[in-house]
Amino acid sequence: xxxxxxxxxxxxxxxxxxxxxxxxxxxxxxxxxxxxxxxxxxxxxxxxxxxxxxxxxxxxxxxxxxxxxxxxxxxxxxxxxxxxxxxxxxxxxxxxxxxxxxxxxxxxxxxxxxxxxxxxxxxxxxxxxxxxxxxxxxxxxxxxxxxxxxxxxxxxxxxxxxxxxxxxxxxxxxxxxxxxxxxxxxxxxxxxxxxxxxxxxxxxxxxxxxxxxxxxxxxxxxxxxxxxxxxxxxxxxxxxxxxxxxxxxxxxxxxxxxxxxxxxxxxxxxxxxxxxxxxxxxxxxxxxxxxxxxxxxxxxxxxxxxx
Numbered sequence: 001x002x003x004x005x006x007x008x009x010x011x012x013x014x015x016x017x018x019x020x021x022x023x024x025x026x027x028x029x030x031x032x033x034x035x036x037x038x039x040x041x042x043x044x045x046x047x048x049x050x051x052x053x054x055x056x057x058x059x060x061x062x063x064x065x066x067x068x069x070x071x072x073x074x075x076x077x078x079x080x081x082x083x084x085x086x087x088x089x090x091x092x093x094x095x096x097x098x099x100x101x102x103x104x105x106x107x108x109x110x111x112x113x114x115x116x117x118x119x120x121x122x123x124x125x126x127x128x129x130x131x132x133x134x135x136x137x138x139x140x141x142x143x144x145x146x147x148x149x150x151x152x153x154x155x156x157x158x159x160x161x162x163x164x165x166x167x168x169x170x171x172x173x174x175x176x177x178x179x180x181x182x183x184x185x186x187x188x189x190x191x192x193x194x195x196x197x198x199x200x201x202x203x204x205x206x207x208x209x210x211x212x213x214x215x216x217x218x219x220x221x222x223x224x225x226x227x228x229x230x231x232x233x234x235x236x237x238x239x240x241x242x243x244x245x246x247x248x249x250x251x252x253x254x255x256x257x258x259x260x261x262x263x264x265x266x267x268x269x270x271x272x273x274x275x276x277x278x279x280x281x282x283x284x285x286x287x288x289x290x291x292x293x294x295x296x297x298x299x300x301x302x303x304x305x306x307x
Contacts, residue, residue: 004292010160010185021264022100027086038094047100052078062206067216096123130166130191150182160185176230188239216265231257247280255300
């Protein structure tokens, strides 16, 4: 039996549902010598800002039990250098490119997207509205501000807009519905969870900023719950992420309601894990006699809560 792994998200058709996660795969082209990047469903770049950003001071990464903390602080070369360098390299790979964008104001989001509009090779924009590693407030926690950012970017963008949301709320569905009403073509659930670690040898926090974003296997159950809850309240597709380490994890997210998934920490452990996840998804679904991956999206939402 031939399994169809192709999937449509926000009007774009992808060869399979496995993407890289922003911030864990560089600009996307640097690992071309280590793995077949053309096999990926899409490459989501590290977050790009209007002007270059140096990020936070070291130390800014720390391992924790079943995961990691980071406080990179959106270090990047700025959009003008990105379109002149990395974007040219990304065009040659053969996988769709989704550019993650952040800004310190509505205008910065808009101007960054306007510059991206001038260049081919960008399939979609992921608006990073939820980075926990900045001193400024998290955009998606201010619903009117999030609406303004999404609406303003949507007016100028030539490609679909995906909004990346924070899990640090009591009701993720409220954020998801707000993003949908503002015009988002899809949502990414979820960004990292604020956390910290302390070095017992120095008695000091392990990160320069004290707190950072937690990712890895440890956050999967919480992230999965966010996808499940949002799926029941929105009509736009969901990109699920947060703790996906295996093909089984990816399938769980799709059963909960994600149309596609992005893999972060697992690719830091080994970039080849992305390919292994694609292969494992295919193996599992063939064993279940599933003909198309579209069949499993949201399947777990038909199960009634008996608790």
